[in-house]
Amino acid sequence: MASDPVVRKKLTGYVGFANLPNQVHRKSVRKGFQFTAMVVGESGLGKSTLVNTLFNTTLYPPRDPIPPSAERPQTVAIQSISADIEENGVRLRLTVVDTPGFGDFVNNDDSWKPILEDIESRFDAYLEQENRINRQKTVDNRVHACLYFIQPTGHSLKQIDIEFMRRLHQKVNLIPIIAKADTLTDEEVHSFKQRVLSDIHFHNIQIFQAPVYENEDEETLGEHEEIASKIPFAVVGSNQEVVTPDGRAVRGRAYPWGVIEVDNEEHCDFVKLRQMLVRTYMEELRERTDQVLYENWRTEKLVSLGVPQDSSVFKETNPAQRVAEERALHEQKLGKMEIEMKMVFQQKVQEKEAKLKQSEEELYARHRDMRDALEKQRSELEDKRRRLEGGRPLTPTEKTATKNTTRRFLRP
Numbered sequence: 001m002a003s004d005p006v007v008r009k010k011l012t013g014y015v016g017f018a019n020l021p022n023q024v025h026r027k028s029v030r031k032g033f034q035f036t037a038m039v040v041g042e043s044g045l046g047k048s049t050l051v052n053t054l055f056n057t058t059l060y061p062p063r064d065p066i067p068p069s070a071e072r073p074q075t076v077a078i079q080s081i082s083a084d085i086e087e088n089g090v091r092l093r094l095t096v097v098d099t100p101g102f103g104d105f106v107n108n109d110d111s112w113k114p115i116l117e118d119i120e121s122r123f124d125a126y127l128e129q130e131n132r133i134n135r136q137k138t139v140d141n142r143v144h145a146c147l148y149f150i151q152p153t154g155h156s157l158k159q160i161d162i163e164f165m166r167r168l169h170q171k172v173n174l175i176p177i178i179a180k181a182d183t184l185t186d187e188e189v190h191s192f193k194q195r196v197l198s199d200i201h202f203h204n205i206q207i208f209q210a211p212v213y214e215n216e217d218e219e220t221l222g223e224h225e226e227i228a229s230k231i232p233f234a235v236v237g238s239n240q241e242v243v244t245p246d247g248r249a250v251r252g253r254a255y256p257w258g259v260i261e262v263d264n265e266e267h268c269d270f271v272k273l274r275q276m277l278v279r280t281y282m283e284e285l286r287e288r289t290d291q292v293l294y295e296n297w298r299t300e301k302l303v304s305l306g307v308p309q310d311s312s313v314f315k316e317t318n319p320a321q322r323v324a325e326e327r328a329l330h331e332q333k334l335g336k337m338e339i340e341m342k343m344v345f346q347q348k349v350q351e352k353e354a355k356l357k358q359s360e361e362e363l364y365a366r367h368r369d370m371r372d373a374l375e376k377q378r379s380e381l382e383d384k385r386r387r388l389e390g391g392r393p394l395t396p397t398e399k400t401a402t403k404n405t406t407r408r409f410l411r412p
């Protein structure tokens with residue numbers, strides 16, 4: 001479809017729409033922002049410490065390790081913590097989704113599965129809200145970034161790392177992080193990064209790359225390149241203040257041979273990670289989640305439900321497509337409910353059958369007992385009759401027993 005020609009006009013007086021960016025800014029500030037970050041990695045790699053370091057708060061209390069005697073969970077759990085934080089009047093509803101148990105089992109083959117399910121169920125919840133008539137109060141709980149913590153082995157990626165990233169890279173913005181980088185020397189960090197990157201490349205894994213726009217100024221391009229050159233970020237986390245040999249109080253980790261400063265770019269990539277995640281590209285992360293990752297998931301889902309997707313028509317402006325989508329989703333929901341109801345019905349029938357079988361067995365056992373008792377009494381009576389016929393008188397005890405037995409038999 002050819003687009004209409006655009007005529008360029010110069011205004012002769014002040015109209016006021018140059019103020020639009022400020023209006024958008026004010027509206028966004030008033031509404032606040034929502035951001036959800038997921039942290040994945042084996043336990044003890046410093047996830048909670050890093051999140052607290054990033055947002056400069058104790059948002060995320062470190063968990064006590066599970067004692068060996070305690071019963072261990074069987075699968076990766078998903079937990080989320082939300083907090084409203086404010087900086088210079090800007091409110092941010094930050095949610096951290098933690099995945100305890102990841103990589104902690106003897107068999108970690110399916111560790112990625114509950115995490116993928118969680119990400120998709122958040123997409124599902126968002127889709128449901130989009131299809132509501134009143135879409136004013138849409139809450140965006142989709143995961144906007146996933147910080148994947150790599151153990152600082154100095155070798156290369158492990159199978160579990162590759163599997164996780166391969167399964168999730170098209171569902172979430174992946175940000176790989178080399179945890180506890182202070183346990184490696186500078187050369188080790190450098191060569192480890194190269195190996196991690198070549199593994200990522202070899203397995204065609206797409207990690208989050210900040211977009212570069214046309215006509216970007218040199219400063220922005222430089223900043224972009226600098227951040228990109230640090231991926232995977234080799235980080236050190238700490239919320240403790242320590243004093244450097246030259247007397248400065250810094251966030252860092254003190255060792256007998258010196259201090260590692262978290263916020264010093266010569267010591268680790270923490271500053272660049274924060275720049276990417278919070279200061280420069282938070283909006284890009286949200287945008288890519290909405291327009292690429294979620295859109296692809298949504299299209300795939302609706303196509304699988306038999307609703308063709310026309311990518312050239314924006315979903316908001318095509319009522320026929322919207323109605324078809326709503327119907328397909330509604331039918332899917334009904335189908336799911338029907339399956340659930342059938343399952344409940346089957347379960348109830350099974351329970352009833354089991355109960356009936358049990359009462360049948362009880363009745364049968366009672367009948368057998370009664371028959372045995374009668375048989376016993378009959379043989380006792382038979383015995384007594386024979387003795388009476390033989391001429392021996394009954395002893396008083398035998399007389400009472402005979403009376404009782406006869407009475408029992410005569411009882412209606």
Ligand code: GTP
Pocket residue numbers: 042043044045046047048049050062063065100179180181182183235236237238253
């Ligand atoms: P789980 O809650 O069990 O999943 O652990 P986690 O990954 O959240 O680790 P956590 O932040 O609780 O840190 C575990 C230990 O590692 C703590 O003793 C931290 O002080 C220490 N730690 C955290 N970050 C670093 C780091 O960058 N370098 C070093 N050397 N130790 C760290």
